[in-house]
Amino acid sequence: MAKYSGLSKEVGHQTRNKTGVLLVNLGTPEAPTTAAVRTYLAEFLADPRVVEIPRLIWLMILHGIILRVRPAKSAALYQQIWTENGSPLMDISKKQAKALGERLSAQGYDVPVGLAMRYGQPAIEPVMKQMQAQGVDKFVILPLYPQYSATTTGSVFDAIAKALSKWRYIPSLHFIHTYHDNPDFIDALADSIQQDFDKHGQPKKLLLSYHGMPERNLLLGDPYYCFCMKTTKLVAQKLGLKESDYVTSFQSRFGKAKWLQPYTDATLEAMPAKGDDDVAVVCPAFSADCLETLEEIAEENREVFEEAGGQKYRYIAALNDNPKHIDMMANLVKPYL
Structure with a gap:
């Protein structure tokens, strides 16, 4: 502590010497209600990283049409997956942060682990402020998006930069922007798939379904598509799969724009006619199960497949708080602690 002659109290900037890890995921409504979903979607869909339509035109569409119609429909879907612990994404993310803190502590690291959401609560800036109050002046930021995209990881960086633009004392930062080909990630993903194969048998087709984005983003230079294909290739190699598998x-x-193809629903609909009536689906772009996996893949797309004549369909859970997933996170951040 130091005492400045013009002050009656001591100042302690030199006591800020901790490293902290901040996990960031997409976010979730606070409740499965129309009002809560509207609040969440208003923030999410207003992000210019997410929707790149000219700002004024998009805001007119968003507030004039989408936020009047979509929240009620989405709330009904959230109600189907909501648990006694609330949002699955939030519940799993909390377990991940707790498990990572315990793993690092067991390995001798005195490192606070914070959890924030890009949209909704807990918001990024308040969590960073809380960690700063704990003495953290070096942040290791881990966005929980395995494959970098400007719409996800890039947006997290924007939010952190915006938050820190208000800070007097800027901390040191290390930003982990992608881990699509990280060996520990590939091992954890391949192991979860192999465990499913061991339990249920290898399906006629393994479908690796990634979150989509407009094709225009790829043409403008977003590497997400290439990173997804790299993840698929490495997982298939690890499992010893043939291209036909x-x-x-x-x-x-x-919306109506052309998105990355092939589309998951159209792919599943076409499979039975080709003899692929036994399929397992895994979603390597999701670090935690959420609406897009638990409802869209596990339920909605199951119906598409079965109505087209499919016989066997199963969804392989996201890595969530799987110990190998937590080990991977620990190994990702340890070089910067």
């Missing part, structure tokens, strides 16, 4: 697709398209 698996397929990559993209889900969750929105």
